[in-house]
Amino acid sequence: MAQVTTLWETVRGRWPRARIAALVAAINTVAFSALVAEQATEWSSRWETAALLWWVGGLTVVIGAVLIIITIPLCALVASWWIRIIITLLLSAVQSSVRTALLLPATTLERDTHGGLTIWVTGMSGYLLAIATGFLVAALFEREDRERALRRDEEARTREAVSELEREELRVRKIVADRLHGTVQHRLVVVAGGLDQVADRLMAGDDDPAQWAPTLRDWALDLDELREEHVRSLSHSLFPSGADLGTYEAIRALLDRLPPTVATTVDLGPTMKELIRTLRAPLPLQDRLVVIYTTEEAVTNAIKHGGADRVTVRVEALKRGTEWVLDVRIDDNGTGPESEDPPLSGLARHRARAESRGGSLRLERNDEGGGRLHLMLPFVPESPRNDDEILQKQEKFDE
Incomplete structure (x- = not known):
């Protein structure tokens, strides 16, 4: 029995x-x-x-x-x-x-x-x-x-994607809060205190108001530096520059902020060029943000950890049956990963985000010995948008 x-x-x-x-x-x-x-x-x-x-x-x-x-x-x-x-x-x-x-x-x-x-x-x-x-x-x-x-x-996977988005939102909120309450608030308090002091002296009838001109100019430069280095970067953390225009524009804006010593190139494959020509911005915004943030992390790691001074981003669209897949390869001339399947640290959350959308993310060596981040992401091309809307956003982006 x-x-x-x-x-x-x-x-x-x-x-x-x-x-x-x-x-x-x-x-x-x-x-x-x-x-x-x-x-x-x-x-x-x-x-x-x-x-x-x-x-x-x-x-x-x-x-x-x-x-x-x-x-x-x-x-x-x-x-x-x-x-x-x-x-x-x-x-x-x-x-x-x-x-x-x-x-x-x-x-x-x-x-x-x-x-x-x-x-x-x-x-x-x-x-x-x-x-x-x-x-x-x-x-x-x-x-x-x-x-x-x-x-x-x-x-x-959907629950994990939602949880990942919630964790990412909390991470960005923390970064923004720390920088607003830290550097930005401190420097604004210093400038505001100085301006109050100048106002008090001028109201008291200071004999030589012109002596405050260099100080005021320094504070103006400080405010301009604060706007450029902190406010703009915080704005990018919340929503990348050029993301509402298209993937190419956002990646180009991202690479343009790198130091001049780093040579950058963005190559579009023929199929991607045709999609952009016919659909303007074929990639949906949610997928666009995944590509932008992943590219940003890859470029940061290549320069910071790999010592790279040349970065190339190649973007192509592949048609597999009825499904479209975005193929993004970020190559650099740095030291590259030490093993064939290296552990991911900061890129882990980007891989989880790509996999939750049916894609994949791999870190490997390229043919030159440098690093390569390979992102595959399924997407459904969006319909063309109104030309007037495109022109208005392009003008705003160019400013």
């Missing part, structure tokens, strides 16, 4: 829906047995009708039950459906032969040369139909299980 239980647990582990297949096959076998038992009176005039019904029906049920008990576990232990079909055919043929040998003496068909073949074909057809129906129902349940599992995985 323990061995039977262990075998059944193994079967359930290999084929979770084996029980459903066995149950449906058993119900069909009983129905088949009732059908052939009712027709048994046409086969023989030797036996009492009741005895013939019980003998034919009961024998068909027993042989079918043995067939199911043997066939379903064996088929569950193999993964290939072709092997399952072969096993079912062979065992059904054997069981139909046993059934024919036991039923033939009780029928008048034994005088007919085709009598045994008729009984065998009837049994073979009935048993195959019963087990095949069980397999079909089990396969449908398995497909439903797979679809449900896919939905659960998709929901889990």
Whole structure:
């Protein structure tokens, strides 16, 4: 009994829906047995009708039950459906032969040369139909299980993407809050205090107001530096410059802020150029932000950790069936990663964000020995936008 239980647990582990297949096959076998038992009176005039019904029906049920008990576990232990079909055919043929040998003496068909073949074909057809129906129902349940599992995985990825966005939002909020309450607030307090002091001196009738001109000019320069270095960078943290225009414009704006000692290039593939020509900004804004922030992290790492002084960003759109995939490669001439599959630190959250949208992110070495960040991101091209809107945003961006 323990061995039977262990075998059944193994079967359930290999084929979770084996029980459903066995149950449906058993119900069909009983129905088949009732059908052939009712027709048994046409086969023989030797036996009492009741005895013939019980003998034919009961024998068909027993042989079918043995067939199911043997066939379903064996088929569950193999993964290939072709092997399952072969096993079912062979065992059904054997069981139909046993059934024919036991039923033939009780029928008048034994005088007919085709009598045994008729009984065998009837049994073979009935048993195959019963087990095949069980397999079909089990396969449908398995497909439903797979679809449900896919939905659960998709929901889990969606929840993870939402959580990642929430964590990213909190991270950006913290950065903005720290810099506003730290550097920006401190320097504004200093300037405001100085201006109050100058105002008090001037109101008190200072003999030489011109002496404050250099100080006021220094404070003006300080405010301009504060705007350029801190306010602009904070604005970029909240929403990258040029992101509302397109991916190329945003990446170009990102690279233009690098020191002049770093040579930068943005190459667009022919398919991407055609999409931009026809659709202006084909990449949806959400996907655009993923590309921009990932590129920014890759460029920062290349310069800071790899010592690179040349960065090239290549962007191409690939058509795979009905799906579009953005192919972004950020190459540098720095030291590159030390291993083929290096661990990701700051890039980990960018990879999670790409994977949550069905994409991928890999850090590897390029042909020159430097670093390469390879981003693949599925997207649905957006419809063209109004030309007036494009021109207005382009003018604002150029300013």
